[in-house]
Amino acid sequence: MANRRSFLRGVSALSGGMFLAPHLSEAIGSKIGNFNRKHASLSNREIAEDDEFWYWVRQAFTGSENINNLNSGVVSPQPKSVQDTFDRYIRISNEAPPLYGGQIIEQSTAAVKSKLAKIAGCLPEEVALSRNTTESLETIIFGLNLKKGDEVVLTKVDHHRMKYAWRQRAQRDGIVLKWIEIDPAMDSTEHMVKRYVDQFNPKTKAIEVTHLINWSGQILPVRAIADEARKRDIDVIVDGAHSFCHFDFKIPDLNCDYFGTSLHKWLCAPYGTGMLYVRKGKAKNVWPLYASPDPLSDEINKFEYQGTENYAKAEGIAESIGFHEMIGIERKEARLRYLKNYWANKAAKIPKVKIVTTLSDEYSCAICLFHIEGTKPFEIGEILEKKYKILVRPIDHENVKGLRVTPHIFTTIRELDDLIDAITVLAA
Ligand SMILES: Cc1ncc(COP(=O)(O)O)c(C=O)c1O
Incomplete structure (x- = not known):
């Protein structure tokens, strides 16, 4: 806890004053003062490369030093403060469950939805809490009024659970699925847009x-x-499982109708937490997955009857x-991209190693795939x-093959160097 407090003070001091006041106190020693002076004028990019800053961030997590976790593409670990809060509220709610389950949970849910809406750049009445991306998106996939012959365009590299859901709908209701291919090295907006648009027709x-x-x-x-799509009155459903709180954007800027995400990924929230965004005025077009008193109402809360x-x-x-928020999304994004580029640029120079994902800033951030020729x-x-206690994710799916490396804000440069050393040995 001591580490975390120091970290919060340190980070607050770096936040250009925004979060400064509540955390600055006489208890902050000269170390933090120096820390602040040193960082005050640094850009996000410079902070991304400042291992001292990120050392403090790492102290907020509780991961084992014996495991090099480069697989945050599944879920994120939670900072200790989140784990502690969760534990504390389990105990508090057990004091008087009827009271807690009645009014208190309603108030804290409303408060947290407002905070999420602020991060997402949307209205609180466009946000529903869910358990994960799967639940958020299946609400939309099964809830839209689609009839036999209606067409839906999706990619072969969409997440398998969403693909199962669409296939189930196709089997049950006779909708037609149009699958497109996306190459992982593709870095042309024009080409990617064309893949979708080529499939569009009045159905x-x-x-x-x-x-x-x-x-x-x-x-x-x-x-x-x-x-x-929207020019042609086609509904746009975004799977944002991995984008929300990973890099900087606001949901309305995407011009989508529906957006589902998992908060246990890049927000580092408790496991089993997710969010569904429904553009204002669209909720009335979607049947809720769990029945509510008025399933055709335009109220977002109808999606929260789990x-x-x-x-x-x-x-x-x-x-x-x-x-x-204390770290700030711009710094987080800059650090994640820096870590990815750090290891990927080194790995690219190792004979037989191929970087599969595009490294362009516009089309990738923390997550990247490499492949060693002639290996499985x-x-x-x-x-x-x-052998190396390094966790990455092997992938052999459609046209994507290799090992997925996902560093996080707690990842150190030493851990990435360890990965490079291991790849060097394995490729040789
Ligand atoms: C792109 C994408 N969509 C959906 C999901 C499903 O997320 P969850 O299991 O949290 O529902 C994942 C999980 O990794 C994912 O990567």
């Missing part, structure tokens, strides 16, 4: 766009694709938002885990 009613493809880390130009929830989640999410990703993944 096209909806598209799914994955903002950041989990298999490769590739970022798709959602805005450009959405503009073309039954009894874990009372501690809303407080845990709020704590993770505080943590996220799952075999390499196993050696990295068993």
Whole structure:
């Protein structure tokens, strides 16, 4: 806890005054003062390379020093403060569950939805809490009024659970799915937009766009694709599982109708927390997954009838938002991209190693895939885990093959150097 407090003071001091006041006190020693003076004039890019700053961030997490976790593409660990808050509210809610389950949870849910809306740049009445991206997006996939013959355009590299949901809908309701291919090295907005637009016709009613493809880390130009779709009255559903709180954007800037995300990924919120955004005026077009008193109302809350929830989640999410905001999304994005470029540029120079994902800033951030020619990703993944204690994710899916490396804000340069050393040995 002591470490975390120091970190908060340090980070507050770096936040250009925005979060400064509540945390500055006489208890801040000369170290923090120096820290502040040293960093006050630094740009996000300079801070991205400042390992002292990120050392403090790492102190806020509780990961094992014996495991080099470069697989934050599944879920993020939570800062200790989020874990503590969650534990505390489990105990508090057990003091008087009827009271907690009644009024208190409602108030904390409303408060946390306002905070999420602020980060997302949308209205609180456009935000519903869910358990994850799957629940958010399946609400839309199963809730839209689509009839036999209506067409939906999606990519072969969309997440498999969303693909299962669309296939189930196709089997049950006779909608037609149009699959497009996206190459992980593609870095032309024009080409990606064309892939979608080539499939559009008067029967096209909806598209799914994955903002950041989990298999490769590739970022798709959602805005450009959405503009073309909406011109033709086609609904735009965005899978934002990996983009929200990973890099800087506001949901309305994407011009989409629906956006689902998991807060346990880049926001570092408690496991089993997610968010659904529904553009104002669109909720009335979607049937809720869990029945509500008025399923055709235009109120976003109709999507929150999942039954009894874990009372501690809303407080845990709020704590993770505080943590996220103290670092700031611009710094987080700059650091994540810096870490990715650091290891990927070194790996690219190793004979037989190929960087599969585009490294362009516009089309990738933290997540990137490499492949060692003549090897099997799952075999390499196993050696990295068993022998080197390095966690990455082997991928062999559609046209995407290799090992997915996902550093996080707690990742150190030494850990990336360890990865490079291991790849060098394995490639040789
Ligand atoms: C692109 C994408 N969509 C959806 C999901 C599903 O997320 P969740 O399991 O949190 O529902 C994931 C999970 O990694 C993902 O990467």
